[in-house]
Amino acid sequence: MLLVVLILVLAAGGVLVTSVLIDQPEWAWLSVLLSVLAAALLVVQRIRRRREASSSSPEPATESEAGQDSTAQADDDTAEHDEPDEEDTDAADALLVSESDDEVVVVDERPRYHLSSCQWLGDLEVQGLPVREARELGFTACARCTPDAVLAGQARAAR
Template identity: 45%
Template structure:
C-alpha cells in the first residue's frame, strides 16, 4: 500500500508542476485531491497495522482458563509461547523468517568498545561483516546472536559508513584487526 501512496504523491507533485507551468488551476485541484487520497490511504494503513498489532499483542490476551474455553490465549496462537515465558522488561521484536513461522527475539546486543588502534585498522579494511536489517550492529560470521536471522553481507568499511556499530558479543573490530595483523606478520 505504501508504494501506491508513493505513486500518488509523485503524481500530485507532477500535477503541481504542471499547474504552475500552465497556470491552470484544474491541475492544482486534482493534485490536492491526489494528496488527500494518499493521506487517507496512509491513515487506513496505520489503523489496519494498529489493529493487527493489538490482535497479536500478548498483553491483550486473557489469563489461562479464561476466554472461549479452548484453553488457548491470543498470545499462544500467534507466537507459540505463553506470555509468562517472555522476559519481563525486554523489548522484543517479532521476525518472520523464510520458513514462515513467527519467532520472537530479544533486542540487539550491546556495542563493542573498540580500541583506537583497532578502529584505525578496521576502518580501512574491506573484510566482510554481516548486518541484519533494522538492527544497528554488524557481526562476524560465528556470532551467536545471528543464529537463524536473515543477514546481509557488507564490507566492514561500508557498514561503518552506513552507521552500523560493532557487536559486543562477537567483537568484530577486535577479531578483524587481529586477523589483519596476523596476515601482515605472516607475509614478512
C-alpha cells in the same frame, strides 16, 4: 469504540446540517455536545491503551537478580533477539578495521554488524557488507562476536 466515535461524529454533522436547514441554531449545541462526547471517548480509549501497555511491560530487575541470572539472560537474549551491546573498540583497532574490506554481516534495521559466526544471529536473515561500508552506513560492532577485535587481530597477523 472507534465505530461509536464515527457514529457520533456523523450524527453531529447531521444535527448541524439539520439545524441550519430548519433555521434552529439552538440545535447546533447538540452537535457540539455529540462532538465533545466523541472526543471524550477517544481520550478514554487512549488512556486505557496506555495503561494496558504499561501493565504488560516487564519490571526492571534489581542488581542482585541481574547478577544471578546473567547466564540465563544471555540465553534469553539470543532466543528473543534483543539487540547486543556495542563492542568497546580500541582506537587503533577501529582505524585498522575502517580501512579493511573484510566482509561482515548486518541484519536489516538493526544497528550492529557481526562476524558470520556470531551466535546472536541465529536464523535471522543477514546481508554481507565490507566492514568499511558497514561503518560508513552507521553500523557499530557487536559486543558478542567482537568483529573489530577479531578483524584487527587478523590484519596485524597478516603484516
